[in-house]
Amino acid sequence: MPSRRIDGEIDGFPGNESTPESLGSHAARHVRREEKMPAENSRPRTALASREDDAPTSKAVMAMSRLKCALRGFDFRVILALLIGVPLKVTYFLRPIWESPPEPFKIIPHYYNENVTMENLCKLHGWKVRETPRRVFDAVLFSNELDILELRWNELSPYVSEFVLLESNSTFTGVIKPLYFKENRDRFRFAESRLTYGTYGGRFMKGENPFVEESFQRVALDQLIRIARIEDDDILIMSDVDEIPSGHTINLLRWCDDTPKILHLQLRNYLYSFEFFLDDKSWRASIHRYVSGKTRYAHFRQTDELLADSGWHCSFCFRHISDFAFKMKAYSHVDRIRFKYFLNPERIQDVICRGADLFDMLPEEYTFQEIIAKLGNIPSTFSAVHLPSYLLQNVDRYRYLLPGNCRRESG
Incomplete structure (x- = not known):
C-alpha cells in the first residue's frame, strides 16, 4: 500500500492544516503506520541471514533502510518543525527536573493609604521618617515604548529629581533602529529640566548573543548616571x-530612614494591557541607595529583600501591531521566534485578544503544579482599580491599555 504524503508549509498561518502542531500529529501517526508495514522484498530468515544481521555493517545498513522507509513521503520542513518546536516545549515543561527554584525572597509587607501620614507609614515598616527626602534618580534603557514611558514618568514625576535615559541606534539583537525618544522629545517637555539624555552607538555584531549587547548598553547607562551627578545615598x-x-x-522610600541599601520591588505582572493579569512574580525592578564606586546598573537579583505590591510590569503593552513584531525581533529572547508565522499581524492580534503567548511557549515555572496551573490563556480581569493615575486621567489616549479594549492599531 503506498504511503500517504503529508504536504504543508511550516510557516503557514495558524488554523491551517499546515501548522507545525497539526503536522506533528500527522507525522507521528505516519511513522507508526510505516513501521507496521512489512519491508519490501522480505525473504525467509536463514542462519546466514542471521549471521549477516549480527554484523555491525549490516545493522547500520538495515537501520538506515528502516529510517529511510519511515521518512518516505515526509516533507522535510515537517521534520524541521518537529525538531525545532517540540523539543523546546518539552524542555520548558521538564524545567522542574533540570533546574531548581531560586531561594525565596524575604518579602517586606507594604503599607499604604493616602490618608495615613508619612511618619506613620515609615513607622509601620519599622523605619524612621527623615527631615528631608532623599533625591531620586530614575534611569532606563529606552527602545520604543513611548506610551509606557509617558505613563511611567508622569507616575514618578512628583518624586523624581532627575530622569536618566539612554537609547541606542541598535537593538540588543544588532538590528538598526531609529532614535525614537529623540524624534519624540517634545512629547516629554514636562521632564526636560530634569533630564539627562544620552545615545549609544550600536556595535552591530552579527550572530552575537543579544545579552552581550545588552550588557554593553547597561555599562553605558552607568556612565550616564554618573554624568547626571548622582551622589551617595x-x-x-x-x-x-x-x-x-x-x-x-x-x-515612601525617599522619606524613610533605615531602609535597605538594596531592595527589589514586587510588581503586578500584566501582559499586553492591564486586562491580562498574569501574577505578582515580577521582581527585577530594584531600588538602590547609591554608593560611589560600588553601585552598578543591573537587571538581575541583587538582594533577598522584596517590597510587596510596589507597582506594575506591563509587558508587550503596545498600541500598534508593528511594535509587537519589532520587540519580538529586537529583544534578547529573539530565539523564541521559531516560525515565521509568529510575526503575522493577524496572528498577533488574535493572540492579544485571547491572552495567549506570542511565542507559543509553556509557562516558565519551577514546579509541575505551577506549570499546569498556568497552561492556557490568561483570563481577562475587569478591574481597573489601582492603576497608574495618568492612565486613568487620560483614558481617551490610552484606552487600549484598559480591560475590554484588545484591538490594536495596524501602524
Whole structure:
C-alpha cells in the first residue's frame, strides 16, 4: 500500500492544516503506520541471514533502510518543525527536573493609604521618617515604548529629581533602529529640566548573543548616571521602562530612614494591557541607595529583600501591531521566534485578544503544579482599580491599555 504524503508549509498561518502542531500529529501517526508495514522484498530468515544481521555493517545498513522507509513521503520542513518546536516545549515543561527554584525572597509587607501620614507609614515598616527626602534618580534603557514611558514618568514625576535615559541606534539583537525618544522629545517637555539624555552607538555584531549587547548598553547607562551627578545615598531606580514603580512606593522610600541599601520591588505582572493579569512574580525592578564606586546598573537579583505590591510590569503593552513584531525581533529572547508565522499581524492580534503567548511557549515555572496551573490563556480581569493615575486621567489616549479594549492599531 503506498504511503500517504503529508504536504504543508511550516510557516503557514495558524488554523491551517499546515501548522507545525497539526503536522506533528500527522507525522507521528505516519511513522507508526510505516513501521507496521512489512519491508519490501522480505525473504525467509536463514542462519546466514542471521549471521549477516549480527554484523555491525549490516545493522547500520538495515537501520538506515528502516529510517529511510519511515521518512518516505515526509516533507522535510515537517521534520524541521518537529525538531525545532517540540523539543523546546518539552524542555520548558521538564524545567522542574533540570533546574531548581531560586531561594525565596524575604518579602517586606507594604503599607499604604493616602490618608495615613508619612511618619506613620515609615513607622509601620519599622523605619524612621527623615527631615528631608532623599533625591531620586530614575534611569532606563529606552527602545520604543513611548506610551509606557509617558505613563511611567508622569507616575514618578512628583518624586523624581532627575530622569536618566539612554537609547541606542541598535537593538540588543544588532538590528538598526531609529532614535525614537529623540524624534519624540517634545512629547516629554514636562521632564526636560530634569533630564539627562544620552545615545549609544550600536556595535552591530552579527550572530552575537543579544545579552552581550545588552550588557554593553547597561555599562553605558552607568556612565550616564554618573554624568547626571548622582551622589551617595541618593535613590537610584533600576528597572526596564515597562517595570513601573508606583509613585507612593518611591515617595515612601525617599522619606524613610533605615531602609535597605538594596531592595527589589514586587510588581503586578500584566501582559499586553492591564486586562491580562498574569501574577505578582515580577521582581527585577530594584531600588538602590547609591554608593560611589560600588553601585552598578543591573537587571538581575541583587538582594533577598522584596517590597510587596510596589507597582506594575506591563509587558508587550503596545498600541500598534508593528511594535509587537519589532520587540519580538529586537529583544534578547529573539530565539523564541521559531516560525515565521509568529510575526503575522493577524496572528498577533488574535493572540492579544485571547491572552495567549506570542511565542507559543509553556509557562516558565519551577514546579509541575505551577506549570499546569498556568497552561492556557490568561483570563481577562475587569478591574481597573489601582492603576497608574495618568492612565486613568487620560483614558481617551490610552484606552487600549484598559480591560475590554484588545484591538490594536495596524501602524
